[in-house]
Amino acid sequence: GQQLNQSPQSMFIQEGEDVSMNCTSSSIFNTWLWYKQDPGEGPVLLIALYKAGELTSNGRLTAQFGITRKDSFLNISASIPSDVGIYFCAGQGLGGGSQGNLIFGKGTKLSVKP
Amino acid sequence: DGGITQSPKYLFRKEGQNVTLSCEQNLNHDAMYWYRQDPGQGLRLIYYSQIVNDFQKGDIAEGYSVSREKKESFPLTVTSAQKNPTAFYLCASRDRAATNEKLFFGSGTQLSVL
Numbered sequence: 001g002q003q004l005n006q007s008p009q010s011m012f013i014q015e016g017e018d019v020s021m022n023c024t025s026s027s028i029f030n031t032w033l034w035y036k037q038d039p040g041e042g043p044v045l046l047i048a049l050y051k052a053g054e055l056t057s058n059g060r061l062t063a064q065f066g067i068t069r070k071d072s073f074l075n076i077s078a079s080i081p082s083d084v085g086i087y088f089c090a091g092q093g094l095g096g097g098s099q100g101n102l103i104f105g106k107g108t109k110l111s112v113k114p
Numbered sequence: 115d116g117g118i119t120q121s122p123k124y125l126f127r128k129e130g131q132n133v134t135l136s137c138e139q140n141l142n143h144d145a146m147y148w149y150r151q152d153p154g155q156g157l158r159l160i161y162y163s164q165i166v167n168d169f170q171k172g173d174i175a176e177g178y179s180v181s182r183e184k185k186e187s188f189p190l191t192v193t194s195a196q197k198n199p200t201a202f203y204l205c206a207s208r209d210r211a212a213t214n215e216k217l218f219f220g221s222g223t224q225l226s227v228l
Contacts, residue, residue: 004156033216042118042204042219043157088156092215101147101172102217104156 006089006105012113013083019076021108023089031092032072033102034063038085046087047074084110117141120205120220126228127192127199135190135223137205144210146188147217150174151202160203163188164210192225200226 006023013019023032031050035043047058049065049072056063060077072091076083086109090102118139127133139146145164149157159172163182177196182188188207192199205220 006156009154031215035219040202040222040224042120042206042221045216045218048216090217101159101162106154106156 004089004091004103004105006108008108009106010109010111012111013079014113015080017079019079019083019110020073021087021089022071022073023091023105024071025091025093025103026070027093028069029072029091029093030069031102032063032065033090034061034072034074035088035090036085037088037107043088079110081112084112086110118205118207118218118220120203120223122223123221125223125225127225128228130194132191132193133199133225135192135203135205135225137188137190137220139186139188139205139207139220141207141209141218142185143207143218144185145208146182147206147208148172148178148180148188148190149204149206151204151222157204160190 003026004023033048034046036046037043047056047063052069053067054065063074086107088107089105092102121136147162148160150160151157158174160178161172161180163169166185169180169182177193179191203223206217208215208217
């Protein structure tokens with residue numbers, strides 16, 4: 001079945017640093033979504049991507065749909081404390097598995113450096 | 115405001131007991147989903163429903179049951195057959211008629227075993 005690998009699993013940030021994370025798929029996707037989840041809450045959609053090569057920004061966040069259609073990247077510039085949380089990528093394949101349902105990565109946990 | 119409401123926020127289950135998690139949406143979305151989230155894991159699909167009076171098993175349906183008698187409601191029952199029910203449960207919905215199929219989440223229910 002389709003699999004998503006998200007990395008890194010966790011990272012520590014210092015305020016003002018830029019952050020990068022990515023997801024890779026074992027097969028081609030036609031949609032990539034990036035979500036952020038705060039503790040004890042549901043994920044909130046940050047950015048949606050629908051075309052290979054597409055680059056989309058949402059404030060300090062920028063995400064790209066990889067040319068191969070098997071990967072996506074999320075960058076956060078000039079991080080601030082409220083950026084901490086878990087970031088998930090999600091993708092939808094061409095055939096859809098389970099009626100075109102989304103497949104989720106395991107998340108990247110962002111924490112503040114002590 | 116339009117959105118997805120999950121209740122209760124916290125739920126405790128005794129051994130052998132069935133418990134039901136509520137999910138209501140006023141977004142007029144056709145499709146609704148239930149996911150299970152364990153620490154450090156991605157979201158795993160339990161059940162989904164594309165239309166009223168119809169639902170399909172996801173990847174981890176054993177020990178769970180659902181109903182979809184109304185478009186706005188998709189309750190999940192965690193049965194006594196589910197031997198490891200402690201997890202964070204997320205309900206989601208999306209508009210299947212839209213050209214972009216973004217998934218929107220509720221704020222989750224934390225289920226624990228007494």
